[in-house]
Amino acid sequence: MYLWVFxxxxxxxxxxxxxxxxxxxxxxxxxxxxxxxxxxxxHFGGGPGDPLLRRLGGxxxxxxxxxxxxxxxxxxxxxxxxxxFAAAKGYFQRRRGGHVGPLPLGDIFxxxxxxxxxxxxxxxxxxxxxxxxxxxxxxxxxxxxxxxxHEGVRGLFRGYLSGxxxxxxALGVFFTMYEALARPELLNLGLKPAQxxxxxxxxxxxxxxxxxxxxxxxxxxxxxxxLDVVQSRVMGEAAYGADRRYTGAxxxxxxxxxxxxxxxxxxxxxxxxxxxxxxxxxxxxASEAARPLVERWLPSE
Numbered sequence: 001m002y003l004w005v006f007x008x009x010x011x012x013x014x015x016x017x018x019x020x021x022x023x024x025x026x027x028x029x030x031x032x033x034x035x036x037x038x039x040x041x042x043h044f045g046g047g048p049g050d051p052l053l054r055r056l057g058g059x060x061x062x063x064x065x066x067x068x069x070x071x072x073x074x075x076x077x078x079x080x081x082x083x084x085f086a087a088a089k090g091y092f093q094r095r096r097g098g099h100v101g102p103l104p105l106g107d108i109f110x111x112x113x114x115x116x117x118x119x120x121x122x123x124x125x126x127x128x129x130x131x132x133x134x135x136x137x138x139x140x141x142x143x144x145x146x147x148x149x150h151e152g153v154r155g156l157f158r159g160y161l162s163g164x165x166x167x168x169x170a171l172g173v174f175f176t177m178y179e180a181l182a183r184p185e186l187l188n189l190g191l192k193p194a195q196x197x198x199x200x201x202x203x204x205x206x207x208x209x210x211x212x213x214x215x216x217x218x219x220x221x222x223x224x225x226x227l228d229v230v231q232s233r234v235m236g237e238a239a240y241g242a243d244r245r246y247t248g249a250x251x252x253x254x255x256x257x258x259x260x261x262x263x264x265x266x267x268x269x270x271x272x273x274x275x276x277x278x279x280x281x282x283x284x285x286a287s288e289a290a291r292p293l294v295e296r297w298l299p300s301e
Contacts, residue, residue, distance in 0.1 A: 007087060009298060014086025016294045018078035021286035025279045026074050030067050032275035033134070035268070068140060073126035077119060082287060084118040085111050085175060102183050105176050112175035116167030124163050125156035128235045135236030150240030159234040162249035166224050166231065174220035178284060181212035209285040217280030221272045226265035230256060 006012035088111035092103055103111075133143040147155030221228070230252040237246050246252040256264045 006083065008090070009300070010090035011083040011087040012298055013291060013294050015079040015083030016298070017287045017290040018082030019075055020290040020294075021283045022075045022078045023071075024286065025283045026067070026071050028282060029074075029275050029279040030064055032271055035271050073123065073130050076123055076126060078283070078287075080119050080122060081115050081171060085115040085171070088114045102179065105180060108179045109172040109176045112172035113168040115175070116169065116171035117164065119171070120160075120163035120167040124160050127163075127231075128156050128158050131232055131235035135232070136238050146238075146240070155240070159231045159249055159252075162227060162231060162234075165249075166227050170220050170224045173223045174216050177219045178212050178216035181215055182209055206285040206289060209288050210281040213280040213282075213284030214277040216284070217276035218273060221276045225269060225272065226253075229265050229267060 006015060089103060089108075092107045092111065096103075128147070129140065129143055132138075132147060133140055136143070138146075147158075151158075227249065230246070230249055233246040233256060234249065234252050237244055239245065245255055260267070
């Protein structure tokens with residue numbers, strides 16, 4: 001165990017860089033995340049006949065509700081996401097005889113899918129708590145108390161199996177898109193590398209990473225958005241036990257289609273565009289900038 005905490009040094013570098021990039025991104029993203037989850041769950045801030053501004057005001061009320069579990073969840077998420085991705089990249093590079101250049105995009109997708117599997121396996125209760133708190137606008141202790149009182153430990157694992165479809169696909173798309181956009185030489189289009197000197201973090205390079213990160217975040221969310229809508233219903237539903245309508249992903253898809261048709265599966269997609277672009281435009285350049293510093297700071301194995 002590297003430093004008695006991480007599986008190896010590759011994981012430690014990715015995890016530490018992900019943690020460093022998370023704090024600033026969460027304060028940008030949380031109000032829009034709350035708006036997205038409330039819209040997905042059918043909470044429109046008022047009655048159907050209320051004026052638009054009043055309904056919008058209701059949606060935006062207490063925009064930072066749930067920020068503490070979101071901050072913990074997002075920091076843990078990025079630690080696992082970037083750490084497991086870096087560890088998988090190191091594994092593929094060692095299999096190629098210590099290859100230090102960019103990996104093929106097929107290998108990048110597999111590294112991202114491995115990262116998503118690690119996230120789904122370890123962090124699901126944090127996503128449940130955050131979503132339940134955001135949807136119902138309750139405190140973290142109350143959200144945990146309701147779920148535990150009515151459903152026990154199973155309440156913290158609502159929609160658990162569907163996470164193994166959602167996260168591997170989403171993070172496979174995310175990292176593949178980012179690598180393709182940030183390092184266009186991987187596409188074999190005759191383009192010059194976007195970063196001629198590995199490890200540098202010039203303003204031009206960081207700007208390029210910001211654009212690549214924004215587009216990658218949008219592609220990531222688009223690839224799994226209908227499932228994300230269903231999971232928000234499953235995790236956030238205020239009914240418990242036998243009273244629940246959304247007891248799992250498959251039944252959730254059927255219920256949601258019955259209630260709102262196909263349009264229900266793209267509800268609040270505009271909020272995703274507003275959130276994922278700016279957040280990943282900050283997150284990925286920050287992670288890239290932190291990586292050389294972390295590599296110098298962490299001791300060799």
